[in-house]
Amino acid sequence: MRILHSPMCSFGFVSSLRLLVCLAVLLPCHNVISDEGMYLFNELPTQQLKSRHDFVPSQQWADSLRLSSVRFNSGGSGSFISSDGLVLTNHHVASDTLHKLSTPERNLIEDGFLAKTIGDELQAPDLELNQLVSIDNVTDRINAAVTSKDDPEKAATQRRAIVAEIEQESTEKTGLRSDVVTLYGGAQSHLYRYKKYTDVRLVWAPETAAAFFGGDADNFEYPRFCMDATIMRVYENGKPAKLKNFLRWSDKPVSDGQLVFVSGNPGRTQRIYTVDALKYLRDHRMPYVLNYLRRKEVLLQQFGLGGEEDARRARDGLFGIQNGRKAYTGMLAGLQSPQTIAAKQEQQDKVLASLNAQDATSLRAAFAEIADVQQARAKLLKQSVTFRSRYFDLALSILLLAKEDEKPNQDRLSEFTDAGRDSLLQDLLSTAPIYRDLERVKLADELARFVEARGGDDPLVVQTLAGKGPRERAAELIDGSELDDVDRRKKFVESNAKTLLDSNDPVIQLAAGLEDEYRRIRNRNESLDERQRQAYATITQLTNQAMSGESYPDATFTLRLAFGLVKPYQQDGQTIPIATNFAGAFEHETRHAGQKDFKLPQSWHDAKEKLNDSTQLNFVCTADIIGGNSGSPVVNRQGELVGLIFDGNIQSLTSDYLYSDRQGRAVSVSGVGILEALRNVYDATELADSIGH
Amino acid sequence: MRILHSPMCSFGFVSSLRLLVCLAVLLPCHNVISDEGMYLFNELPTQQLKSRHDFVPSQQWADSLRLSSVRFNSGGSGSFISSDGLVLTNHHVASDTLHKLSTPERNLIEDGFLAKTIGDELQAPDLELNQLVSIDNVTDRINAAVTSKDDPEKAATQRRAIVAEIEQESTEKTGLRSDVVTLYGGAQSHLYRYKKYTDVRLVWAPETAAAFFGGDADNFEYPRFCMDATIMRVYENGKPAKLKNFLRWSDKPVSDGQLVFVSGNPGRTQRIYTVDALKYLRDHRMPYVLNYLRRKEVLLQQFGLGGEEDARRARDGLFGIQNGRKAYTGMLAGLQSPQTIAAKQEQQDKVLASLNAQDATSLRAAFAEIADVQQARAKLLKQSVTFRSRYFDLALSILLLAKEDEKPNQDRLSEFTDAGRDSLLQDLLSTAPIYRDLERVKLADELARFVEARGGDDPLVVQTLAGKGPRERAAELIDGSELDDVDRRKKFVESNAKTLLDSNDPVIQLAAGLEDEYRRIRNRNESLDERQRQAYATITQLTNQAMSGESYPDATFTLRLAFGLVKPYQQDGQTIPIATNFAGAFEHETRHAGQKDFKLPQSWHDAKEKLNDSTQLNFVCTADIIGGNSGSPVVNRQGELVGLIFDGNIQSLTSDYLYSDRQGRAVSVSGVGILEALRNVYDATELADSIGH
Known part of the structure; x- marks a missing residue:
């Protein structure tokens, strides 16, 4: 499964989402021969859709789809599916909330949930959902303000200030969440305005045995048989929100060759990383992250051995870690294949060859600058002074908040500006339970990792x-x-x-002791980001000169439109069909009898008589997705929901840096499958009837 | 559980045992206030035993115990327990053999085994057992031959040559396996002669559910309830060997305060590592090894998800990896505690303070040399060109064997000299099954690790x-x-x-391509070993001057005598009793109902009526043990077997570099417990009756 808030994104930073946006590197990708692409809603690939698929999206079609799409700030996507506030997403996107709402007595992860009445819906402790209301191009205003291009540190400060100013101005004017998004490697900046929903309640979730049927073994595999869906509801003023824009549902299964669209928030791609940037990923960052993930996987498994309740507490974290480990293993394997780098090299050489001497020199200089930045990054990698512990996160955030609030808005670190204050407080004041026993084990391991990374004699370690x-x-x-x-x-x-500094809280004291170093490293990283942005802006511009056609920037955890065909593929000499059904799920269970995570829940067995087991359950398409797209709606030409993205197959794992539709596929839960399960497994006819209306 | 052949020992070398012996660093430890110590059988701690425990071992007592002890060349210890060749060891020492003798149809690991008749005993495919027959001090002869002390590379060559000469001479003269063992940091070298047993057969093994009851969760914990025992038999000329020396068994449980002795083969300790050497372990080697172990743990777990047979194939390796991961995690945690390094620093300072100016300068120079060697080792760590894959091990060994055989005996790499030829061939020609599917996964991961370690652009990687x-x-x-x-x-x-080089075997070709680099790194390591030996010899000598009393060298996987008391300890404010019994095992099962690995086998439940459940099952003592001691007999003052070492508790994990009997304890299966199980659970009365006779 593809979930966004993987450690790679948020490694060493206070807020995963914000920093993710800062770090993402952001280049135009020129779509040549396939259904590749994660397009901006204000730059839709109309020519391609027309020429390849004879489809012309109307403005109303696009607006409605955009306004029916939501971003889960916890990392994921979703959609509005009724006029009275219902939201559809993946079970694995919701699992963070399910975990936080669970207790030793009420295990929502294991047992699932159905609110019998509106009054039974359970309020999530810290969810924020974002609906994208408008996009403005603010590139010129930002470029005009960043004058010290030769001094990356100063340029980064100038950029931070103008971004804070634009965001604050917009927030004050509109009351909407306002984020400046850097696109195309810094060549463009757009202002995204969101309507926020912060009262989000749980309506229905299946058992994990159904949602994650096949477990870690089946994860990223296909054919699949997962009911990876959950339904929530957004509230306003304590009542179900009244929505103008929501998705109607198709009552038909998808068919071979059908054109479909995915509207969601891909987290990060690195499609136009240079050869040197990919080598940095291959030789430094990814091995580092994988060591981290394996370490946490083993740690949480060990914690879970303590008994049932310990296992429950560790489970949510463990799930995400295992998912990330499997994904990154696949991504690294792709990078380690010499062909990957060779292909990228060939592409760079081709662009170089098509430029005049002066431009080629500029491009070479930009490549060299990127290489230089990577070397600096490799050195910084092990110096991180932040610990992945909820206590430490809270302490450092609260301390920085107090310190940053002493400065004018535009001088603050990005996550402490006024525009983002509500979202920050939502996180800091979450009522989600914190387990001291698990936190002790996690923090001990983070301290151990700190000793390992810096050496036991490092003064800060001592x-x-x-x-x-x-x-x-x-x-x-x-x-x-x-x-x-x-x-x-x-x-x-x-x-x-x-x-704060006078308080005796030892974790706040710990954070205070590390604050200077944290700021030093962050400053260093932001200077590198700035150098990288400038270099990539040059690369973008010169690449655009050399190539033509509609393009899209690398993913930035903002709303994008992807498209593709429902299409079978070849694997080990066999044709993998486009879809599975409920009957297949039961057969899969039988075939793997006795294996962990291959037991369907009792509810499914009880429903076997009633269930129409030829109903479509999961299907594949060629749309270009990535982590963060989890929970994205899949719609047909009419804009009706036909599916719910929940995974990519193993062949798609390289799509972080290389899209291919030869075997790579996005995997969805079928819309008709969700309705069938609601009606005939989960006894939720009323809920099913309200969907799409 | 403590098993010797952990990756740390054999990392990057062809033969774990031989290189282990070369690498171990080897210093005198001065026993001051506790039952610390792993003494040489030719330097027994008679004064201490007399003064502390009023015990005077007779020569006959010591000889008989030595000759009743055996070393499992696969990594572990054992003892002769009958006149007709029975050998007792741990289930987890035998598990490598149990695994190799298992098939999809005959799962010895899960189901256990009992040979109904002599004819039913199963021959191990590649076991070699060693009985220590004699020890000669050859220090002077070696010192005389190593003349080029200022040139480490030359000195290493000279040492290798004289060692090969002594071993060959002894083998020719006696027909016995002859190993020169370097002790006390190179200050002494002793020639060990062993009678070898290479026809070893399986007689009895319990189910893993009984042997490893409590699984990974209980591993290194106490109280414990494990029947971690297996019985084999040595054969000569196709018949059960007739043994003069074997252990009688005590028919009494051990009691609080009882003096006991452990005769076994501790693998490696680092008790007198200098501060800088410990820091190297803390900041470089152990984090490196732990990353390796976690990586393999996750890999093998993933492989096992494929189904029951996949899980069976992965299990033996997984068990060892998890065991090692848990042990090294504890060891590293100990080193990361600033108190550990401070204690060592204090000890060094004390020795320095007691020396005259000239000697103090020499000692400081030796410390500096060790520090220098560690820095060089840290750089070498990631350069290894050997892959932990059976195919690759075989290919490289076979290739080196052919190459080395072209040289005179004394010029060869140590494991290819004439003296060790039989043992080498025993391993190379093992009939143990090799699983291609598992090997593919393992080799792929090793290649990936190689890319990560050297970077994808390294010419050797390419x-x-x-x-x-x-x-x-x-x-x-x-x-x-x-x-x-x-x-x-x-x-x-x-x-x-x-x-060989003309053969088309691609793995042999692979090894051939890496041979030069392998030799370069090995050469570099052996030069560092030599520098380290010389420095530690100086440190040994000057430390001896400053301290007094009986001492012992660091462990070298050779026979040692340890002693201690059966003694309770305090943990979290509670007194942990010395022993558990069978009734406790059933209670433990009930307490952990539903948890993985906490289900006793059916045979135990079936036997509940017959069983005397107050019989002692496991017990603890303060004897100084370490990995490699697994399977060691525990005997009383009369030399009668009372127990079988199988583990150390979690508090003893630091004993690699720091012994403490405050809470640290060795854990044994009780001798009377084994007899009770044989008679009343496993229906093996005849076998039980023959033990000790």
Whole structure:
């Protein structure tokens, strides 16, 4: 499954979403021969859709689809599916919320959930959903403000200031969430305005046994048989929101060759990374991230051995980690194939060859600059001073918030500007449970990792351990902290920096001890981002000169339109059919009898008589998706929902940097399958009837 | 559980055992206040035993214990327990053999085994057992031959030559396996002569559910309830060997405060590593090894998800990996505690303070030399060109064998000298099954690790991948190789280098392409070993001057005597009792109902009526043990077997570099517990009756 908030995105940063947007590298991709592409809603590929698929999207078609699409700020996509606020997404996008709403007595992850009445719907502790209302091009205004191009540090400061100004101005004017998004490697900046929904409630979730049927073994495989769907509802003023834009549902299964569209928020691609940038991923970043993921996988598995409740507590984290590990293993394998790099090299050479001498020199210089930036990044990789622990995240965020609030808005670190304040507080004041036992184990491991990364003699390591081993120190820190208490945390959030520093909370003290180094490294990274942006802007411009046709920027966890065909593919000499059905799920269960995660829930077995088991369950298409697209609606030419993206097959794992529709496929839950399950497995006829209306 | 053949020992070398012996660093440890110590059988701690425990071992007592002890060359210890060749060891020492003797139809790991008659005993495909017959001090002869002390590379060559000469001479004269063992950091070298047993057969093994009850969760924990025992038999000329020396069994459980002895083969300790050497372990080697272990753990788990047979194939490797991961995690945690390094620093400072100025300068120079060697090792760590794959191991060994055989005996790499030829061939021509599917996955991962370690642009990496990704390349290599065919392998082993190089076997070609680099790195490592030996010899000598009392060298996977008391300890404010019983096992099962690996086998439940459930099952003592001691007999003052070492508790994990009997304990299966199980669970009365006679 593709989930966005993988550690790779948020490694070492306070807020995964915001930094993700800063880091993403952002280039135009020229679509030549396939259904490749994640297009901006303000730059739709009308020529291609017309020439390849004889389809002309009307403005109304596009607007309606955009306004029916939502972004899950926790990392994922979704869609409005009724006039009274219903939202469809994946079970694995919702699982973070399901986990936070679970208790030892109420295991939503294992048992699923159905609200019998509106009053039974469960409020998520910290979800924010975003509906994209408008896009403005603010490139010129930003370019005019960033004058010190030769001084990356100064340029980064100027950029931060003008972005904060534009966002604040827009927020004040419209009341909407306003994010400046950097596109095409810094060549363009667009202002995205979102309507926010922060009262989101759980309506229906199936059992994990149905949603993640086949478990880690089947993950990224196809054929699949997963009911990876969950339904929530957005509220306004304590009542179900009234929606003008929502998706109607098709009552037909998809068919071979059908054109479909995916409207969702792909998290990050690296399609036009240079050869050197890909080599940095291959030789430095990805091995580093994979070591991290395997380490956490083993840690959480060990924690889960303590018993049923321990396993429940570890499960949500473990799921994400295993998912990321499998995805990155595939991505790294692709990069390690010499053909990948050779293909990229050939493409670069081709562009170079088509330019005049002066432009070619400029392009070579930009390539060299990117190479240089990668080397600097490789050195920074192990210096991170942030720990992946909820206590530490909270402490550092609260401390930085107090410090940054002493500055004018435009001088602050990006996540502490006024425009983002509500979203930040939503996270900091979440009522989601924090498990001290699990946190102790996690923080101990993060401290151990810190010692390993910097060496035990590093002064900051010595200071951080305070004379104790990582386990002992972590226990002392967590046991002495009050950050798990929401009321206490609220007081901290409202405190000024001095009061915070005077507090005895040991985790806040820990964060304070690391603050200078955190700022130093972040500053360094943002300077590198700026150099990279400038170099990629040059590369973008010169590549555009050399190539032609409609293009799209690399993914930025903002709304995009992808399209493709429902289409079978060849694997090991066999034709893999486009779709599976419920009967196949039961056969799959029988074939894997006794294996972990291959047991369908009791509800499915009980429903076997009633169920029309020839109903379509999962299907594949060639649309270009990536992590973050999880939960995206799949619609037909009429804009009706036909499916729900939940995965890409193993052959698509390289699509981070290389799209191919030879075998790569996006995998969806079929819309008709969801309705069938609601009506005939989950006894949710009323809910099913309200969908699409 | 403590098993010797962990990846740390054999990382990057052809033969784990031999190189282990070369690498171990080897210093005198001065026993001051506890039952610390792994003493040489030719330097027994008679003063301490007399003064602390009023015990005077007679020569006959010591000789009989030595000759009743055996070393499992696969990594572990054992003992002769009857006049007709019975050998007792741990189930987890035997599990490698159980795995090799298993098939999809005969799962010895899961189901256990009992030979009803002598004829039913199953021959192990490649076991070699060693009985230590004599020890000679050959220090002077070696020192006289190593003349070029200022040139480490030359000195290493000279040492290799004289060692080969001594071993060959001894083998020719006695017919016994003859190994020169370097002790006390190179200050001493002793010639160990072993009688070898290479026809070893399986007599009895319990189910893994009983042997490893509590699984990974309980591993290294105490109280424990494991029947971690297996019985084999040595044969000579196709008949059960007639043994003069074997252990009688005590019919009494052990009691609080009882003095016990452990005779076994501890693999490696690093007790007198300098501060800088410990820091190298902390900041470089252990993090590196742990990343490796976690990587393989995740890989093998993934492989096992494929189904029951896949899980069976992966299980033996997975077990060892998980065991190692848990052990090294504990060891690293200990090193990361600043107190550990501080204690070592204090000890070094104390020695320095007690020396005169000139000696202190020499000692400081030796410390500096060790620090220098560590820095060089850190750089070498990631350059390894050997892959942990059976195919590759075989190919490289066979190739080196052919090449080395062209040289005079004393110029060869140590594992290819004449003295070790039989043991080498025993391994190379093993009939143990090799699973192509699992090997493909393992080799692909090793190739990926190679790319990560050296970077994808490294010329050797480019050459090795031959234009393909790691998975594709691994499949091509394994599919094209005939090394899994024992007859074909025999032909390879008998070929000269030219014939081998002309062969089309792609894995042999792969090894040939890496041979030069392998030799370069090995050469570099052996030079570092030599520099380290010389420095540690100085440190040893000057430390001896400063300290007094009986001492022991660091462990070298050779026979040692440890001693200690059966003694409870305090943990989290509770007294942990010395022993558990069968009733406790059933209670433990109930307490952990539903958890993985906490289900006792059916045989135990069936036997519940017959069983005397108050019989002692496991017990703890303070004896100083380490990985490699697995399977060691525990005997009383009379030399009678009372137990079988199988683990150390979690508090003992730091004993690699720091012994403590405050909470650290060795864990044994009780001798009376084994007899009770044989008689009343496994229906093996005849076998039980023959034990000790």
